[in-house]
Amino acid sequence: MSPHNDAPSPTDSFGAGFHRSFRPSGVPSLITGHLTVGEADSPLSCSYSSNSMDEPAFHMTRPLVPGVYVPTMCFFDEETEEIDLDSIAHHAVRLARAGVTGLATQGSNGEAVHLTHAERRLVTSTTRTALNQAGFSHMPIIVGCGAQSTRETIQYCREAWEAGGDYALVLPPSYYAPLFAPSSETILKFFNMVADSSPIPIIIYNFPGAVGGLDLSSDIILQLARHPNIVGVKLTCGNTGKLNRVAAGARKLPQKHNSGNPQFLVLAGSADFSLQSLVAGGHGILAGLANIAPKACIKTIELYNEGRVEEAQDMQEIVAEGDWTAIQGGVVGVKSGLLGWMGYGGFARSPLPRPTPEQARKWKEGFRELVMLEKSL
Template sequence: MNGHRESRQLKPGINVPMVTIFKENEDVDVEAVAKHAVRLVKAGLTSITCQGSNGEAVHLTKEERILVTSTVRKAIDEAGFSDVPIVVGCAAQSVRETVEFCRDAHKAGGDYALVLPPSYYKAAYKPENFVEYFQDVADDSPIPILIYNYPGAVAGVDLDSDTIIKLAKHPNIRGCKLTCGNTGKLNRIAHAVKAATPSDRGSGWMCMGGSADFTIQTLIAGGSGIITGLGNVVPKACVKVFNLYAEGKIDEAQKVQAIVARGDWGVIAGGITGTKAALESYYGYGGYARRPLPKPSKDDVARYEAMLKEVVDFENSL
């Protein structure tokens, strides 16, 4: 390994993969990105993600990725949150380009790299190739790696618990995000690696769920928290579920979890388009995703508003 630095420490809690906001001409809206990042960290996040799936990483150029990360780092530092780590989506199809993205993230102020498995040549890969990919990236990345297991985004590639537990032994692989929704897998990994939890720092390894609708399930299973797209719209509500559980207020946590889960279905159904539409409807910013993602119709917007109204009302009560 070469050039690794000690990153800001990840702590159990809620992380939001923030949307990237564009102007009408599809240029990155730097001012809006900064404003959104500050709103999120003020809600009590323990870390924040740039260039996740919600951030339209696949729609950004190399230069734009650097711009977004550096903008977020500067904005949250100036707002008094210089201790909050930034996780940066760095996945590419080759080891070489993924490492390059990791180096860019490092230079732009990122602390951790969120990395998907390669999938374009899926038919040519054997199970050991995925292990080698993550190990090779981790060897050369200047920042620690979080494994991103999201079968829906990578042609169905679904890393099993044995693979992730094996990869956790690498000193520069510090966690995972499981958007597969498999709490059994999460439980096996969390206990094998002695993951950090709200009550016990354990090994410090972060075993994160990938959706706000199973926050409590993740924590009960021994996980570290959630990286949730819903948090773009209602970050305080997502943090509330985590905090209530951490305080031992399980009955209250369950009630809030139900509200959050109903709201999460709105952004799961609407994807990035629905998330941005809800931001625009309720907070006056968000805009549209980059083409070829569609713009929502008036009926779509009304549907997303209705699906998220309950959780937004709860957010605004906090």
């Protein structure tokens, strides 16, 4: 879960919506570990990572449309910390059946920083196969692909495509930020080089809390939005003024496609400002709280779009309170809430701590009103 600043931190045309215009004829396997997706002798393999990647539905056009996108969790065996593929598949299908617009793997909620290249591929391919087998082959998957070097970021994008991902969510590099060229020249070059080489379209991820305070301006985002393979932005900075400027500027960009979908999808990065983002011209959210309460997040946006603003505001209050619990507890708290209310979730990978009984009770209670709302929908 992405904390806000006031919280303690624990070139082709697009034909039918945003899709792969940059698809090389033979994307090489760049996986760095010895494990490949679906290896029968791997402790990480299961039925969800089988030959289904050869099916036509594994790689198909899945447009980005307004709505609720969920950065999914990665689940682990309580004792061994090996990836729990059954829980990953179950969770993905639960969210899809709730009516969300799309899923995202390899984000902060998915503990991407705790996974190897091979494990990242396996989580994404498991999610894709589970969705396909449950009748949700149309649902897009966004894959976190940020890295500190341009080279590895491109590698993650290629591996994401190979694993069934449709879009790459990319943070700007930040480790050597003091050495970057002035006027954001390094950032512009980074995103353009990644977009030029990625087989899947790029979504910019602006999350200052995860990159040492590096905060992309609306001018930089709109400049990057002109690239035909950069198709959206997730704004976790919480700056609704910036969101307004980006959404308004994106509507004036040259046409990338004629599908009727947004030219450049602008998503809020947290559920606690869903309505504010819609008022500012945004298209929805990509928010971790939807792991707990997908229907409540969806209904809040639906009520607003139907003109039932007062009802939407009432629901937003409950969502925002629940989101505050999630923000304070981070991925540890969200997993604890899932375990307390839904019976699964488990723990984060080491070195993240396991919650104490007192913390688990506190987080479960913090989600109570939100879960009651969710169960009523």
